[in-house]
Amino acid sequence: MTNTNHKVIFRLSALGDVVLTTGVIEYWAKKYGCTFTVITKISSSPVLENNPHITNVISLDKKDLGDLTWIKKAGEIASEYKGCELIDLHSTLRSRILGARWKGKVSRYNKFSLERRTFKLTRSAKLNDKLSGLRVTQRYAAAIEKEIPEASELLPRIYPTEDERNIAQTLIEEHDLGQKFIALHPYATHPDKAWPKENWQALIEMLNENGIRWAIIGRDKNVFEPQGSSCNFTSQLQLRETCALLEKSTLLITGDSGPMHLAAAVSTPVIAMFGPTSKAWGFYPAGPQDVVLESEMDCRPCSLHGKSNCKKDRECLRKITPEEVFEKIQNLMR
Incomplete structure (x- = not known):
């Protein structure tokens, strides 16, 4: 597949983390008219069903995520979506392996890991204001946006049938x-x-x-x-x-x-x-x-x-x- 208007999003982790991706998916679909494939764990994939902006969900189970298995699987996905942009909303070793094998543009969100861990240790009021003022959906959006949208523009969406x-x-x-x-x-x-x-x-x-x-x-x-x-x-x-x-x-x-x-x-x-x-x-x-x-x-x-x-x-x-x-x-x- 070579489609510059189709983007691939990678987000594993907990259910809530995946639900929050639907807010930026909604925003990007309306702003750029693009469609999406989402790579996530099989346990979280149901929340992405019936979403009009998602054409495919790649659901991963434990056997897909083994070290050697994932390297092979990442290569297969990269080849299938050659030319599409990969948006890494997880920023972990697995997503970076996928990014290293990707045959196209890779964008990645900032987890603010250092700031979060520093705040946990220091409870700095300045860091609290900085982190609290930037919701995760806004951090996701910043992966490709120069001007970060308001959180109210990135509210998550699930579409029950x-x-x-x-x-x-x-x-x-x-x-x-x-x-x-x-x-x-x-x-x-x-x-x-x-x-x-x-x-x-x-x-x-x-x-x-x-x-x-x-x-x-x-x-x-x-x-x-x-x-x-x-x-x-x-x-x-x-x-x-x-x-x-x-x-x-x-x-x-x-x-x-x-x-x-x-x-x-x-x-x-x-x-x-x-x-x-x-x-x-x-x-x-x-x-x-x-x-x-x-x-x-x-x-x-x-x-x-x-x-x-x-x-x-x-x-x-x-x-x-x-x-x-x-x-x-x-x-x-x-």
């Missing part, structure tokens, strides 16, 4: 969720990123007392079972079904998580609670109604990805009270 929307509507009707229910995501890949279960329970009691319907979403081996009535879809929905349900919800309450980005990508407002991580990392929702709650503590942020071993029993998250979250919910629902 009508069948997926119908499934979500059926679930809403079967569980009598009504038209103004909220979604709750009490899980986290890394335990120290999770808001404490007792806080979730207290929040749910407030929702029940005020007649606000809710549904739990997400996947986890340890299912959170709140006391009292519940609508719990934990580990029951496919990824795109979850997106369709989030699209129909009034808002999502979550920690720093993948579903936070899923909700943003279907234009559902998010209330996100950040603990060991920080807005400075750039992975925060930037929609007009999105809210990020953080506690001011000298030890924050303590982790780049949430893999900390907190010695303070997640005090940073415990200080975000159910009352504070409920107040934000009421404000948004008004």
Whole structure:
């Protein structure tokens, strides 16, 4: 394939990282009229389905990413897309191997790795302002843009199908969720990123007392079972079904998580609670109604990805009270 108006994007890593690429894909498609092939992990590829700007998704599994296997696979991809621009939105050894074998222009985004690690150690106010003011989608865009667009121009987009929307509507009707229910995501890949279960329970009691319907979403081996009535879809929905349900919800309450980005990508407002991580990392929702709650503590942020071993029993998250979250919910629902 030799097509100067077709670009290839490389982004592996976590689900949210891939969801965020859809914002720059949307922006570039409208600005330049180009189409895209996206290289990502097979677990993340569903969020790219039904996207009108993506003509192909190269889904990689573990066997594709072995050292020698990847060198061969990278060569095959480079040959297939000869003449197309490669936009590296991952900037790791694997993406650089692909870039070294690429037969065309290669553009790469700046991860600000040194600045992030320096901020984690120093908690410099100057670095905080610099990093927080440049969301990851803007850092992605800077791979090819001289003038960086506003974050509001790069909001992620997921396109549920009508069948997926119908499934979500059926679930809403079967569980009598009504038209103004909220979604709750009490899980986290890394335990120290999770808001404490007792806080979730207290929040749910407030929702029940005020007649606000809710549904739990997400996947986890340890299912959170709140006391009292519940609508719990934990580990029951496919990824795109979850997106369709989030699209129909009034808002999502979550920690720093993948579903936070899923909700943003279907234009559902998010209330996100950040603990060991920080807005400075750039992975925060930037929609007009999105809210990020953080506690001011000298030890924050303590982790780049949430893999900390907190010695303070997640005090940073415990200080975000159910009352504070409920107040934000009421404000948004008004």
